[in-house]
Amino acid sequence: MIPIAPIFIRSKEILEKLSSLLDEERLAYGQLDSETIITLSEQKQALLDEMNKLNEKRVNILIKFDIVDRKKPSEEEFKSWLTLQDSSMDNVRLLMQDCETLLKKCKTQNNTNARVLNTLQKRNKHLFELLQGHSSKNKVYTARGSTRPISSKHTLGRA
Template identity: 85%
Template sequence: MIPIAPIFIKSKETLQKLSLLLDEERLAYGGSDSEVIISLSEQKQTLLDEMNQLNEKRVNVLIKFDVLDRKKPTEQDFKDWLNLQDSSMDEVRLLMQECEALLKKCKTQNNTNAQVLNTLQKRNKYLFELLQGHSSKNKVYTSRGSTRPISSKQTLGRA
């Protein structure tokens, strides 16, 4: 029997941690605490590195047992092979399905966080321009054809 169940178990645990971390990250964006956001980002990168290592380990084990082609290993080849196995591989099938569901959830959470971050960046840029007296609506063309904002003489800093 191929020893890949422990790899899937560890992958599942890592994806669960990542999901919780992504929830924390979304909440941290609401708090606007940059130190917490940076810390969470570093933790997220560590978990992603761990997932990459687990995936490499899984592929190497499958290549070693001649399940996957050494030159061009694909996920579909593994799934096709797994579907041909008897009931002794049911645990691996279940773990793989759970990992795929968790991965899909993490991707959705990460995309949501990216949208929240993008909105916050736009808001902060607008507020910064407002403080400087610039407006994205008030721009003029330079002699080279690019645009630059018109500075207001009544900026908040000069008031």
Template identity: 70%
Template sequence: MIPLVPVFIKSKELLEKLSLLLDKERHAYNDSDTSKIVYLSEQKQSLLDEMDQLNEKRLNILIKFNILDRKKPTEEEFKVWLDKQDSHFDDIRLLIRECETLLKECKTKNHTNSRILSTLQKRNKHLFELLQGHSGKNKVYTSSGSTRPISSKQTIGRA
């Protein structure tokens, strides 16, 4: 038997952890807790690195058992092979479906967090420009052809 079940079980566990981490990240954005955001991003990177290593292990197993082409392994090739297998591989099929569902959920959460972060960055940039007395709408061209904001003499810091 091909030792894939432990690999997919571990993948599922990592995806579940990632999903929880993405929820915590969203709450940290809501709380504007920068130290927590940095900590969570480090945790997220660690999980993604572990997932990459696990995927590499899975590919090596599939190549070792001549399921995938050594030179150009593809997911499609594995799925075609798996579809041809008997019911002994049903547990792997189930784990793959669960992992795909979790992955889709994680991608959605990550996209949502990305949009939240983008909104926060725009808001902070706007507030910073207000503090400096700049307006994003009032820009002039420099001699090099780029643009820069026009500075106001009445900044909050000078008021």
């Protein structure tokens, strides 16, 4: 029997933890807690690094047992092989489905967090421009064709 079940078990644990971290990250964005955001980012990166190592290990095992092509291993090859296996591989099939479901959830959460972050960045940029006395209406073109704000003599910092 191929020893890939432990890899999927650990992958599922990582994805569950990642989902939890993404929820915490969204809350930290709402509270504008930069220290928590940085800590969560580091934890997410560590989980993603471990996930990459697990995936490499899984692919190497599949290559070793001649389940996927050595030169161009694909997920579809593995899935096709898995569907042809008997009921002894049911636990692996279920774990794989759980991992795929969790992965979709994590991607959705990550996209949501990206939209929240983008909104916060736009708001902060606007507030910064206000503090500098810039207005989005008062912009001129540079020699390169981009725009830059026109400074005002009546900035909040000079008031």
